[in-house]
Amino acid sequence: MNLQYSPKKIYDVSKSQEAFKRALKVVPAGIYGHLGPSEGCMIPVSSYPLFMSKAKGAYFWDIDGNKFIDYMCAYGPNFLGYNDPDVDAAAIEQLKKGNCATLTSDLLIDFAEEMVDTINMADWAFFAKNGGDATNFAVMIARAYTHRKKIVLVKGYYHGVSPWMQKLGYAGVTEEDIANNLYIDWNAPDQFEKLIKKYPGQIAALIATPYFHPTFVDNQLPPEGYWQKMRKLCDDNGIVLIFDDVRAGFRIDIKGSDYHYGIKSDISCFCKAIANGYNVSAVCGQEKLKNATSDIMYTGSYWLSAVPFAAGIATIKKAKATNAVEENKKKGIILTEGLKEVAKDNGFDLRVTGEPSMFYLRLGNDYPSTIMHQEWVAECVKRGVFFTSHHNHFINAALTQEDMQYTWEVADEAYKVVKKNHPDAKYI
Amino acid sequence: MDNVTKARINLFAILRNIEDLCEMDPVSKDLIKDVKLGVEFNVPEVGSAVLTFADGKCKFTRGKGKSALKLYFTSPEHFNNLIAPPIDAKTGKPKMVIPIFYNVFKAGFLLNQFTKLAERLSYYLQPAPDKKDELLKDPDYFYANTVLTAYTAFYAMSEIANSDFVGKAIAKRMPDGVIACEVNGGPAMNITVKNHKFVTNKGKVAEPRATMVFGDMQFAHDLLNGKTSSFTGMGTGQFQVKGYVEMLEQMAKLLTQVSIYLA
Numbered sequence: 001m002n003l004q005y006s007p008k009k010i011y012d013v014s015k016s017q018e019a020f021k022r023a024l025k026v027v028p029a030g031i032y033g034h035l036g037p038s039e040g041c042m043i044p045v046s047s048y049p050l051f052m053s054k055a056k057g058a059y060f061w062d063i064d065g066n067k068f069i070d071y072m073c074a075y076g077p078n079f080l081g082y083n084d085p086d087v088d089a090a091a092i093e094q095l096k097k098g099n100c101a102t103l104t105s106d107l108l109i110d111f112a113e114e115m116v117d118t119i120n121m122a123d124w125a126f127f128a129k130n131g132g133d134a135t136n137f138a139v140m141i142a143r144a145y146t147h148r149k150k151i152v153l154v155k156g157y158y159h160g161v162s163p164w165m166q167k168l169g170y171a172g173v174t175e176e177d178i179a180n181n182l183y184i185d186w187n188a189p190d191q192f193e194k195l196i197k198k199y200p201g202q203i204a205a206l207i208a209t210p211y212f213h214p215t216f217v218d219n220q221l222p223p224e225g226y227w228q229k230m231r232k233l234c235d236d237n238g239i240v241l242i243f244d245d246v247r248a249g250f251r252i253d254i255k256g257s258d259y260h261y262g263i264k265s266d267i268s269c270f271c272k273a274i275a276n277g278y279n280v281s282a283v284c285g286q287e288k289l290k291n292a293t294s295d296i297m298y299t300g301s302y303w304l305s306a307v308p309f310a311a312g313i314a315t316i317k318k319a320k321a322t323n324a325v326e327e328n329k330k331k332g333i334i335l336t337e338g339l340k341e342v343a344k345d346n347g348f349d350l351r352v353t354g355e356p357s358m359f360y361l362r363l364g365n366d367y368p369s370t371i372m373h374q375e376w377v378a379e380c381v382k383r384g385v386f387f388t389s390h391h392n393h394f395i396n397a398a399l400t401q402e403d404m405q406y407t408w409e410v411a412d413e414a415y416k417v418v419k420k421n422h423p424d425a426k427y428i
Numbered sequence: 429m430d431n432v433t434k435a436r437i438n439l440f441a442i443l444r445n446i447e448d449l450c451e452m453d454p455v456s457k458d459l460i461k462d463v464k465l466g467v468e469f470n471v472p473e474v475g476s477a478v479l480t481f482a483d484g485k486c487k488f489t490r491g492k493g494k495s496a497l498k499l500y501f502t503s504p505e506h507f508n509n510l511i512a513p514p515i516d517a518k519t520g521k522p523k524m525v526i527p528i529f530y531n532v533f534k535a536g537f538l539l540n541q542f543t544k545l546a547e548r549l550s551y552y553l554q555p556a557p558d559k560k561d562e563l564l565k566d567p568d569y570f571y572a573n574t575v576l577t578a579y580t581a582f583y584a585m586s587e588i589a590n591s592d593f594v595g596k597a598i599a600k601r602m603p604d605g606v607i608a609c610e611v612n613g614g615p616a617m618n619i620t621v622k623n624h625k626f627v628t629n630k631g632k633v634a635e636p637r638a639t640m641v642f643g644d645m646q647f648a649h650d651l652l653n654g655k656t657s658s659f660t661g662m663g664t665g666q667f668q669v670k671g672y673v674e675m676l677e678q679m680a681k682l683l684t685q686v687s688i689y690l691a
Contacts, residue, residue: 020663029659038659041673045665169598169681216674368605369637369671390673 001341005409008383011066016050019063034075041390047378055082057398060386068386069403073394076247076272079328080318081398087276090314091307098306105306107313114316115282120259121268122284126293128303131246131271132160134281135207137298138267139164141285142205142240145292149180150199152192152206152239156214159207159244186212186220189229196237206234207242210257211355215390216370218362219354222261231263240289243268246281250274251357251394254316254325256284278311319397325357328395331404332356335395338408346415347427348376360392365426372418372425379414380407429689433591435474435504437689438511440490441583442553443469445576446479449549450486452572456548459541460486465534466495467542471507497534499527511546552576564649574649575615579630581652582609582617584689585682586626595685599624602678605637611648612641619679638671640679654687 020037023030031050033039042048049062058081060070070078080087094107108127115125128134139151151164159165163177182199184191196203208230212220234241243258243265250273253260258268266289271281279302285293319325336352336359343350349364366372370389377389385407387393419427450456463481470476470492478493479486501507506525513522529535552572555563563569588595589602602621610616610632618633619626642648643666650656651667658680661667669676 024660024663029657030663032659036659036663038662042662043670043673044668045663050663167597167601169594169678169685171681171684175594216672368603369635370673371671374670 001338001345001408001412003342003409003412005413008410008413010382011049011062011064011384013047013049013062013064013066015064016048016062017046020050041374041388043374043389044378047382049381057081057083058396058400058403066384068381068384069399069407070386071393071395071407072386072388072391073396074277075391076251076394077275077277078394078396079250079273080276080315080322080324081396082277084276084315084318084398086318087278087311087314091278091311094307094310100302100305104304105309107306107309108304111309111312114313115270115274115284118254118316118320119268119270119284120255121264121266121286122256123287124285124290124293126283126285127309128281128283128298129279129300130160131244131269131281132162132165133300133303134246134269134271134283135159135165135242135244136162137283137296138242138244138269139205139207140296140298141267141283141289141293142242144296145240145289146204146238148202148204150182150203151180152182152184152195152203154186154208154212155183156186156212156217157207157209157244158214159246187223187226189226189233192230192233196233196239201238203237203239205240205242206230207244209244210248210252210261213247213354213358213360213392218351219358219360219392221355227258227261227263234266240266242266245269246271247392248355248358250319250325251328252325252355254319274315275308275312276315278308278315280308280312282312322397324397328357328397328399329355331399332359332395334401335359335399335404335407336361338404339411342408342411343415344428346412346419348372348415348419349428354392357395358392359395361387362389365428372422375421376411376414376418379417380410383410383413385410430592431504431508432473433588433595434689435471435507436587436591437584438508439469439471439474439477440587441580442511442549443477443479444488444583445549445553445579446545447486447488448576448579449545449552449572450481450484452568452575453548453552456545457484459544459548460484463537463541465497465537466493467534467537468492468495468498469507470498470500471504472501474504474507497537498530499538500529501527549576553580570649571614571645574611574645574652577652578611578615578617578648580690581683581686582619583628584686585679586619586628588685588689589624589626589682592685592689595682596624598678598681598685599626602626602675603637603672605672605675606633606635607675607679608633608636608639610639610641612644614642614645614648621675636671638673638675639669640676641668643667 020030037045051063052060053063054061061067112125116122163173166173182195245257245268248257249270258265267285333356340350351362354360363373374389377387460481461484466480468478476492478489478495510525516523589599604622607619616632619628647666
């Protein structure tokens with residue numbers, strides 16, 4: 001790639017680092033969870049911004065005033081662009097009318113209708129706040145419907161942070177919490193079949209993401225016929241098929257990822273992209289599950305708030321009008337093809353896996369340690385392009401060709417730094 | 429927590445510290461200066477280990493080996509009671525635990541030097557709560573305490589990964605590779621994982637899959653003693669990790685299990 005550019009400015013993140021020291025005094029771990037330096041794999045932490053001051057479109061600014069092109073998109077919620085004017089206008093209009101009151105707004109119905117009209121498998125919709133609320137509820141529905149206990153999960157899964165979703169040996173998780181979990185590998189219908197035979201009439205649900213997108217490893221798309229086999233095994237054995245579309249929802253297909261891969265799930269869980277950053281998640285289900293769902297007591301103080309409903313409706317309408325899902329896919333392909341070219345020009349073997357709008361990056365040069373890739377990511381972050389080394393990325397509709405051009409320039413400069421630091425590494 | 433894993437920790441993580449104790453502690457060094465003896469410990473369901481004393485040094489070896497004094501324990505619990513004797517309800521004092529031994533002529537070492545070495549190890553690893561803060565003000569004591577605690581933790585971690593129910597579940601999620609651990613200004617260790625089996629060794633390695641570096645001895649001391657957290661250290665940069673972080677995440681979970689066994 002013919003790149004001509006001036007050296008990029010190296011960002012100073014000292015205000016973030018100072019603020020983090022303050023945070024440590026009053027917040028466990030300073031910043032907990034996936035946005036924190038530990039779970040967020042910010043290595044070395046001195047290269048990373050930790051607190052944002054504002055966000056707009058494809059960018060966020062940190063409290064040091066540095067601007068970043070954001071390829072994590074808040075780990076998914078940024079779908080149309082931060083502070084999308086149409087989504088914000090709908091939310092603000094509703095905020096003026098009312099948000100959290102003793103009665104819910106009839107926007108509940110409008111949003112549910114919008115979801116049912118949009119998501120191919122949906123006959124009804126139920127709203128909560130986070131993806132974990134949705135996946136947890138989906139499993140409860142499956143158990144209520146089937147009167148069975150066991151749940152099958154695909155190893156490498158992430159469905160949220162409730163104790164049953166975590167693993168033995170994780171802090172605060174007991175053996176009893178996961179006693180009804182059964183595990184299979186990705187792309188292993190034979191293992192699913194064996195479990196069905198081993199636990200006849202005991203498996204309530206299979207919960208899985210549409211494709212294999214765990215952290216730290218190459219992502220894998222489902223091979224031809226995979227989901228059809230799994231669907232049939234569920235149908236033949238009275239097992240509820242739950243699609244955890246929390247991360248991939250609206251990033252593969254506006255009609256749902258199950259539709260994209262040629263099947264109909266029984267339950268699909270959505271969050272992240274559906275309201276462009278406003279706090280709402282959704283469980284969509286088939287008609288046969290509606291009565292069982294109605295009988296479950298499951299709610300939260302803010303689950304029927306009207307503002308996120310307004311934002312969700314506006315998000316879906318705009319996504320359809322702008323063909324955002326397809327456009328984001330195209331951008332993902334252009335961006336990653338460019339990154340691969342830049343990497344190759346510098347002797348690096350950049351591997352890109354997963355769906356284009358949720359691409360995962362790693363280097364072939366430094367396998368199995370990932371140390372050079374981590375250094376490259378840190379060098380990119382220091383120059384205003386926010387990648388991570390452990391997790392898939394996200395494309396949002398506000399990303400421009402100029403942003404991608406800048407990204408390639410930063411990637412090029414960062415690869416040159418890494419190469420200089422590792423003169424004896426294996427290069428292509 | 430199970431007795432077999434506890435005995436493995438006692439044998440392969442705690443007892444092995446006598447090797448380092450005799451290097452770092454002048455009192456221990458003096459105790460063994462004229463000793464030329466191999467002592468073999470045999471624990472059912474756990475295995476064997478030998479402490480070899482010669483030329484003023486001690487060497488710990490896993491497995492059976494040349495030894496004039498052989499000690500046999502009837503069960504893992506029997507051995508655990510030697511390392512941490514239960515308190516006699518009548519006297520309020522620790523019960524005497526006697527192993528079955530071969531070579532009565534060498535039993536004097538067991539009753540004299542070995543007992544004193546065990547006391548020195550406790551002095552460093554388990555100081556009396558009312559004296560601990562004062563002892564830690566002494567830089568030599570602080571160094572020995574931190575190094576021995578680190579060795580204990582990382583050797584114990586491998587035993588837990590290979591033996592304990594929860595540990596094995598965590599180990600099952602661990603990919604193959606070598607993890608390098610280092611304390612700036614202190615010791616280095618490495619953990620090799622192959623087919624979910626763990627082996628801890630001292631020293632640096634050339635091409636680890638993942639590394640963790642404790643910024644200094646104070647941070648290592650605080651982390652190993654539960655006075656700070658790894659998440660906090662990663663945020664402040666005092667705990668630097670790189671490479672295949674998934675391995676370190678699983679290792680952190682194993683280290684949590686260590687604290688349960690050593691509590």
